Amino acid sequence: xxxxxxxxxxxxxxxxxxxxxxxxxxxxxxxxxxxxxxxxxxxxxxxxxxxxxxxxxxxxxxxxxxxxxxxxxxxxxxxxxxxxxxxxxxxxxxxxxxxxxxxxxxxxxxxxxxxxxxxxxxxxxxxxxxxxxxxxxxxxxxxxxxxxxxxxxxxxxxxxxxxxxxxxxxxxxxxxxxxxxxxxxxxxxxxxxxxxxxxxxxxxxxxxxxxxxxxxxxxx
Amino acid sequence: xxxxxxxxxxxxxxxxxxxxxxxxxxxxxxxxxxxxxxxxxxxxxxxxxxxxxxxxxxxxxxxxxxxxxxxxxxxxxxxxxxxxxxxxxxxxxxxxxxxxxxxxxxxxxxxxxxxxxxxxxxxxxxxxxxxxxxxxxxxxxxxxxxxxxxxxxxxxxxxxxxxxxxxxxxxxxxxxxxxxxxxxxxxxxxxxxxxxxxxxxxxxxxxxxxxxxxxxxxxxxxxxxxxxxxxxxxxxxxxxxxxxxxxxxxxxxxxxxxxxxxxxxxxxxxxxxxxxxxxxxxxxxxxxxxxxxxxxxxxxxxxxxxxxxxxxxxxxxxxxxxxxxxxxxxxxxxxxxxxxxxxxxxxxxxxxxxxxxxxxxxxxxxxxxxxxxxxxxxxxxxxxxxxxxxxxxxxxxxxxxxxxxxxxxxxxxxxxxxxxxxxxxxxxxxxxxxxxxxxxxxxxxxxxxxxxxxxxxxxxxxxxx
Numbered sequence: 001x002x003x004x005x006x007x008x009x010x011x012x013x014x015x016x017x018x019x020x021x022x023x024x025x026x027x028x029x030x031x032x033x034x035x036x037x038x039x040x041x042x043x044x045x046x047x048x049x050x051x052x053x054x055x056x057x058x059x060x061x062x063x064x065x066x067x068x069x070x071x072x073x074x075x076x077x078x079x080x081x082x083x084x085x086x087x088x089x090x091x092x093x094x095x096x097x098x099x100x101x102x103x104x105x106x107x108x109x110x111x112x113x114x115x116x117x118x119x120x121x122x123x124x125x126x127x128x129x130x131x132x133x134x135x136x137x138x139x140x141x142x143x144x145x146x147x148x149x150x151x152x153x154x155x156x157x158x159x160x161x162x163x164x165x166x167x168x169x170x171x172x173x174x175x176x177x178x179x180x181x182x183x184x185x186x187x188x189x190x191x192x193x194x195x196x197x198x199x200x201x202x203x204x205x206x207x208x209x210x211x212x213x214x215x216x217x218x219x220x
Numbered sequence: 221x222x223x224x225x226x227x228x229x230x231x232x233x234x235x236x237x238x239x240x241x242x243x244x245x246x247x248x249x250x251x252x253x254x255x256x257x258x259x260x261x262x263x264x265x266x267x268x269x270x271x272x273x274x275x276x277x278x279x280x281x282x283x284x285x286x287x288x289x290x291x292x293x294x295x296x297x298x299x300x301x302x303x304x305x306x307x308x309x310x311x312x313x314x315x316x317x318x319x320x321x322x323x324x325x326x327x328x329x330x331x332x333x334x335x336x337x338x339x340x341x342x343x344x345x346x347x348x349x350x351x352x353x354x355x356x357x358x359x360x361x362x363x364x365x366x367x368x369x370x371x372x373x374x375x376x377x378x379x380x381x382x383x384x385x386x387x388x389x390x391x392x393x394x395x396x397x398x399x400x401x402x403x404x405x406x407x408x409x410x411x412x413x414x415x416x417x418x419x420x421x422x423x424x425x426x427x428x429x430x431x432x433x434x435x436x437x438x439x440x441x442x443x444x445x446x447x448x449x450x451x452x453x454x455x456x457x458x459x460x461x462x463x464x465x466x467x468x469x470x471x472x473x474x475x476x477x478x479x480x481x482x483x484x485x486x487x488x489x490x491x492x493x494x495x496x497x498x499x500x501x502x503x504x505x506x507x508x509x510x511x512x513x514x515x516x517x518x519x520x521x522x523x524x525x526x527x528x529x530x531x532x533x534x535x536x537x538x539x540x541x542x543x544x545x546x547x548x549x550x551x552x553x554x555x556x557x558x559x560x561x562x563x564x565x566x567x568x569x570x571x572x573x574x575x576x577x578x579x580x581x582x583x584x585x586x587x588x589x590x591x592x593x594x595x596x597x598x599x600x601x602x603x604x605x606x607x608x609x610x611x612x613x614x615x616x617x618x619x620x621x622x623x624x625x626x627x628x629x630x631x632x633x634x635x636x637x638x639x640x641x642x643x644x645x646x647x648x649x650x651x652x653x654x655x656x657x658x659x660x661x662x663x664x665x666x667x668x669x670x671x672x673x674x675x676x677x678x679x680x681x682x683x684x685x
């Protein structure tokens with residue numbers, strides 16, 4: 001993996017973390033819900049901080065599923081085929097996200113941390129968070145090297161560890177950015193900022209998916 | 221086309237909503253009791269700086285006759301900012317307008333001209349029946365996972381159970397019957413929620429045959445109208461608990477939960493007690509993990525000469541207050557209570573919800589009093605303050621005078637008329653003398669619910685305190 005693609009991986013993680021819909025807003029909402037009364041500010045802060053790892057775990061799972069899927073497929077199918085198929089899926093999914101007027105449906109605000117992780121997994125999955133990383137997953141050096149020199153089993157192993165690496169780096173970036181925003185909004189800024197600063201990331205997100213698909217196809 | 225930034229009329233918290241700009245237009249449902257001309261959404265100018273202030277400046281007729289418009293609501297509101305499934309770039313743009321008698325649901329687009337909404341979709345009664353199993357759609361709330369529409373009757377001529385139909389946020393198609401497990405619930409009327417606690421509350425009026433030809437005295441004295449509140453798991457769509465107010469408390473109608481999402485209490489209005497004709501307001505709240513309700517306001521009947529009374533209440537020699545609507549200000553500090561029988565609108569300070577303090581009252585209309593509006597002191601008025609709507613900032617209160625076609629005719633048999641009034645609510649609580657659309661302003665139709673441009677005290681729910 002080159003330094004450039006590592007940087008891109010971190011930037012995408014930060015981009016996912018920035019999106020209020022991906023979880024920091026839920027963490028802040030849970031904190032505010034606890035904030036009333038004596039010592040409420042501290043209790044609320046604890047709730048915010050507890051919520052963030054659960055959200056990150058759900059996000060990592062959504063990324064990891066795609067990473068493992070790509071890695072395992074690449075160990076048995078030619079890398080170029082996987083890349084082309086992945087690119088086509090990405091462009092199609094991105095177009096659907098761009099044109100569809102359907103919204104993610106979820107009813108429920110009182111969630112356990114496990115349920116919150118589940119929510120985050122679904123939210124990330126339906127928005128194609130993992131798919132956005134397909135260009136990285138189809139261009140992993142380790143997997144390619146393994147495929148050529150070590151046979152199928154070693155290739156799968158290398159691809160898997162590379163997939164875990166991609167998931168880890170991406171999720172860490174997502175977690176840091178989401179966490180920083182959640183704390184700043186909870187402690188300092190307040191939620192009125194949403195009215196002016198909540199840009200329609202869904203559309204940028206859809207365009208990013210299409211872009212990722214095109215890159216995957218171009219480099220296949 | 222979705223927006224790049226959130227709809228400016230979506231507010232994260234009640235506090236933010238209160239700080240928003242005042243409304244400039246009001247939408248009022250108006251219906252023709254004779255079902256000869258189409259019902260309409262009247263658009264009123266409520267901008268005090270405008271030359272046409274207090275006048276009807278827009279009029280959108282519906283495609284059919286005999287719908288009997290009643291309540292209605294916005295397609296999207298501040299609940300769109302909730303973190304669990306946010307869609308902040310949707311638009312508060314469409315009015316969802318049910319016909320209580322026809323069971324049709326109309327969708328009106330308030331763009332591009334907010335003063336001239338266009339009918340863009342009509343959901344026929346058959347679709348509501350086939351997909352949700354309901355008829356007589358009533359309350360509309362923009363909420364999590366769709367638009368919630370309560371309905372009083374069952375489908376295909378069935379009396380009940382009444383319940384909630386869920387509509388798609390964007391296509392407005394009927395998705396399904398909301399309830400997964402309705403438990404013992406059968407009667408329906410209003411519904412709203414504690415959105416941050418995943419709790420839905422519903423109330424009870426009666427089935428179609430109990431209401432459509434007027435109040436049925438035998439059923440009322442037999443205590444057959446609704447008298448319970450139902451608490452539901454909003455997420456699992458399951459009935460959790462029935463709170464019976466006591467069967468003497470007939471018709472538990474409007475539900476006004478606290479807007480503060482950290483609070484778990486709300487107010488419910490009861491039309492009449494069959495024991496003494498009084499009306500009451502109840503506070504629902506949690507006690508040791510169970511829901512309970514406490515009567516916090518009781519309004520007595522007013523003795524009257526039977527000769528001055530319509531036949532339906534003549535034997536009692538008194539005018540029942542008939543609390544038919546209540547509304548809670550967005551800051552949860554003020555509760556407005558309509559006494560449609562006695563012709564009084566009361567204001568209570570409910571900053572301590574368990575102990576409301578009377579904080580002002582005005583008289584207008586009434587079965588016996590016929591109090592005129594100060595802007596037209598020689599004009600006796602029929603009907604009384606009925607649907608009451610409070611502006612987001614809490615400074616303006618709008619009331620209309622019609623209850624429900626057949627019931628208007630029973631309690632005001634010489635004609636209920638048509639009027640709307642506005643009160644300024646601050647340290648004083650008084651009529652705005654410049655705002656009194658009445659009579660021909662409503663073109664022979666009767667005004668019912670008011671919705672304010674950009675939202676009002678009974679349309680939005682908030683996920684952040």
